[in-house]
Amino acid sequence: MLGPHEVVTIGLSHHTAPVSLRERLAMPSDAVGRHLLRLREDKVAQEGFILSTCNRVEIYALVDGADMGQRLTRYLAGAHGLTWRELDPHLYRYQGADAVAHLFRVASSLDSLVVGEPQILGQVKDAFRIAAEQRAVGRFLGPLMRRTLTVAKRVRTETRIGRESVSVGSAGVELAQQVFGDLAGRRVLLVGAGEMGRLVAQSMLGQGVAEIIVANRTYQNAVALAELFGGTAVHLDQLTRYLEQVDIVVTSTGATSYLLTRAMMAPILRARRYRPLFLVDLSVPRNIEPSVHDLEGAYLFNVDDLTEVAQRGLLRRREEASRAEAIVQHEASRCYRSLGARSADPVIAAMTRRAEDARRRELDRSEAILRALPAKERQVVEAMSKAMFKRFLHDAIAQAHQLGERGDEDGLKLLGEIFGATHPTSEDDDDAR
């Protein structure tokens, strides 16, 4: 517990709910802002933020410890015209350190449909931004948001979860990078207008290739595709000329015989002086004679090779996910403890305030004597009185932090009473924000 409150998560995702339900609960950015406002106005939550993507809708909130988010669930159902019974079977709920761990898992892309995909972190950042703009987060969820971003970055840095290729497009890029390193400035020749070829070319475009040249049997289709990529369309009979110039060739046509044969490629590679040529044949039946791969300077990969790289990437991401999970669990318990320590802040502030009042009163009482002292000696007395109170409070403050970390609500209350400090209420938190 964080004082009288608790952090809870209520939501549903692709793991628990069909798309028909997810789309009913999905909230566009402007709606998220309105919901956050209502949550606080209706006293459903003291702080909160909402993560709404195509795969999940989740509310993270600071709620009264006694309620534990029951009202939040009712709110979620009511706001979307659903009954409790319709919604409840698809919901998951986490509280305390588990809620923190879930947020860290989501932001680190461990809970994503494709584990390790990078988009989720951007969506989490958007959710945080909207909540901050709405002033919907404060003493507890504010630091939690900042910590979430740090943990997600740590997971990305310390594991390879986001680095392995998991699609045919990214596998093509990965293999091309093994030949060329940076793809910036490279020229790509796309032969055919097949879907797979488009995907690979699109991925390469994302890596900063200089130009995509499209060759197709039907010139109009080549023009249309070249426009899509901002590239150049060429006739298929000009292929040989361009093969000498480009760095990467992607074939994806419906041709039933080889478009590029060994006999055709050998002189081209010699003319290139064996400058590497990376060839991806995504067609079935294949468009490039397999023995082209044996030629010096030619590196030919087919759809099976790319699929193998993508599958291995998926497997590795799963392996890396267990390492990432350990980081997340460790960080979550640490973060929750530090949030707990924050719950002691109002008690500590009240203790310090009370001590300072007492110190000032005593100094004021001795005002006549102090005034007679030289300025330097007055400063010494002032500093000494401060040091005495500080030392006196030191153990009590440390104890308050520990009680907060342990979530010992009664202990904090007692400590507050001993020092004449009232324990914070929800209203105090609202005022603090």
Next chain:
Amino acid sequence: MQPLLFTVALFAYLVVASARLPGLWSPPSWLGSVGRVALWVGAVAHIVGIGLLAMHQGGPPVLAAGGTLVTLAAFLGAANVLMQRQPYGEALSGVLGALSAAMLGLGMLLPQGSERAPEALASLWFPIHAAMILLGLLGFALAFGVSALYLVVSGRLKAKRLGDLGRLPSIDALDALNTRFIVLGFLALTFGIAAGGLWATSIPDRAPRLGPTVYVTVVLWGWYAAAVMVRVVGGWRGRLAAHFSLVGFLGLLVSLGSIVAISRGWH
């Protein structure tokens, strides 16, 4: 003291090679860290040993083939340590470790020179000659390492052994690096040979001596001149350029080994 330090360095380089070379074909393991520590130990022991040998000989130990090889291996060890920060450093360190061990081992078998002859110090051309020849050989040694790695990466791509390949540098980067090292080595060797000629003629009453090392140097220069022509002027890429670097430097090591085998006790 220096034989002990050289022996420590030799074993350390062998550990580097054993720990890092398997990583070119299999996933990285804890052995990689062992390799990093061994590399530091080897390079430090080696450089301290060279320092002691230089103090003993009254100058850099580069007058005899053995001394030159031992010194060159020390530079290669130091270059290996410096390159650890580069993206290709870890992949390259196993190959360079093995090469350092081979050169140091061979250098330890060969005569490392005795006290410096006075005429060696008589001309300013000598330190220029020695430094340039060493720099040239270092360039060729690095080109050898990079070319060996090029053949490994290229071979794995050709064999479609794609697991963990992403950890290794791209073949294009290795090819560019090979070219840079060959050009650096060739230019330095050319200046070194020219400075050596000037040094020889600057010593009065001393007829130029044409020994086996001179012949090896001339052949080496010719070989790398051809490599520069093929790669830089002709623009030929790939395994051909890599083979030039490999054969050139292996040829140098074999030649020096043969010299000592034929003329044992020759100083």
